[in-house]
Amino acid sequence: xxxxxxxxxxxxxxxxxxxxxxxxxxxxxxxxxxxxxxxxxxxxxxxxxxxxxxxxxxxxxxxxxxxxxxxxxxxxxxxxxxxxxxxxxxxxxxxxxxxxxxxxxxxxxxx
Amino acid sequence: xxxxxxxxxxxxxxxxxxxxxxxxxxxxxxxxxxxxxxxxxxxxxxxxxxxxxxxxxxxxxxxxxxxxxxxxxxxxxxxxxxxxxxxxxxxxxxxxxxxxxxxxxxxxxxxxxxx
Numbered sequence: 001x002x003x004x005x006x007x008x009x010x011x012x013x014x015x016x017x018x019x020x021x022x023x024x025x026x027x028x029x030x031x032x033x034x035x036x037x038x039x040x041x042x043x044x045x046x047x048x049x050x051x052x053x054x055x056x057x058x059x060x061x062x063x064x065x066x067x068x069x070x071x072x073x074x075x076x077x078x079x080x081x082x083x084x085x086x087x088x089x090x091x092x093x094x095x096x097x098x099x100x101x102x103x104x105x106x107x108x109x110x111x
Numbered sequence: 112x113x114x115x116x117x118x119x120x121x122x123x124x125x126x127x128x129x130x131x132x133x134x135x136x137x138x139x140x141x142x143x144x145x146x147x148x149x150x151x152x153x154x155x156x157x158x159x160x161x162x163x164x165x166x167x168x169x170x171x172x173x174x175x176x177x178x179x180x181x182x183x184x185x186x187x188x189x190x191x192x193x194x195x196x197x198x199x200x201x202x203x204x205x206x207x208x209x210x211x212x213x214x215x216x217x218x219x220x221x222x223x224x225x226x
Contacts (some may be wrong), residue, residue, distance in 0.1 A: 034214070043201060043219035045113065089154065098144070098156035098169055099203075099215055 002027040006090045006102035013080055014110050021105050023064075023090035031094035033057075033073040038087045038104070047075075047088070064105055068069040082109045114138065115218035118201050123224045129190040132221045134184055136204030142166070143185040144205070144215055145177055149198040160185055161207075193226045199223075 007022040025033065035047040035057070048057030053068035062077045073090060090102040114137035124130055136143050145157040147170075156169035160179035171177075174192075179185045190194060199222050203215040 032213075036217070041194075043113070043117075044203075044217035046214060046216065049214060093213065093215075098167065099161070101154040103153050 002092060002094050002100050004090050004092055004102035006088075006105055008103070009052050009087075010108055011105060012108045015082055016079045017109075019075070019077040019080045019084075019107070021045040021088055021090075021107070021108065023073045023075065023102060025071050025073065025090075025092050027071075027092055027094045029094055030068075031092040033064070034091040034093070034099070035064055035073070035075050036064070036089040036091060036101075038089065040086070047102055048100065072095065080107075080109050085109045113216040113218065115202060115216055116153055117200075117221050120219065121224075123220050123226065124192060125226055126192055126194060128192050128225075129188065130192065130223065132187040132189070132200055132202075132223075134185045134187070134202030134204075134218060136185070136202075140204035140206050140216075142205045142207060142215075143179055144203040145171075145185070145187050146203065146217075147198050147199040148201060148220070149195075152198075154191065154201075159189070168174070170204040171183060171207050189223070194225050197223055197225045 003026045032051045034049045037047045038046045048059040050057040050066035056065045087104045116135045144159045148154045157171040159167040174176045177187045199220045201220045202218045205215045
């Protein structure tokens with residue numbers, strides 16, 4: 001069945017460092033891909049999405065490109081801030097009703 | 112703010128009890144989804160309703176049930192609670208019924224603690 005694998009955390013970076021969180025997926029067909037973010041004590045927020053191959057989703061300085069050839073959707077940000085500290089979830093929606101989530105990556109940014 | 116509301120925010124109860132979690136979807140959304148987030152199982156899809164009808168089922172226990180009312184709000188009922196049911200329960204909504212790649216918008220969650 002469909003699945004999402006993302007890098008295990010926690011990831012700790014200094015402010016202004018470059019961020020990459022790896023995400024790969026397995027799916028039949030052509031799923032849509034998402035990154036959701038969960039800030040401490042809050043619910044899930046949609047960060048960005050891409051619906052077809054080579055699409056780039058972007059929001060708040062974060063970017064991810066839908067790579068069909070490598071079945072990947074890595075999250076990147078050029079310069080992280082303390083306020084980016086959160087748990088990040090890669091997810092896919094393949095046509096069924098549910099969204100399939102990765103296990104989440106906890107990101108901590110040191111000032 | 113996603114526009115999805117959930118009540119209560121926190122719930123503490125005892126084993127064997129029954130609780131009801133409530134969700135109001137975004138204005139105009141017809142689908143409601145329930146998810147459970149626990150430390151050992153991660154985020155798991157439980158069930159979906161579309162315009163009052165059950166549309167899809169995931170890893171939902173028989174002790175759990177849900178419904179969607181004519182005003183489109185939904186309730187998740189958890190009965191005969193066990194310690195392992197302690198988790199964060201999310202509701203999400205979308206406009207349609209799980210159309211390919213449709214975005215789901217999540218509420219803030221209800222944190223359930225079973226003692």
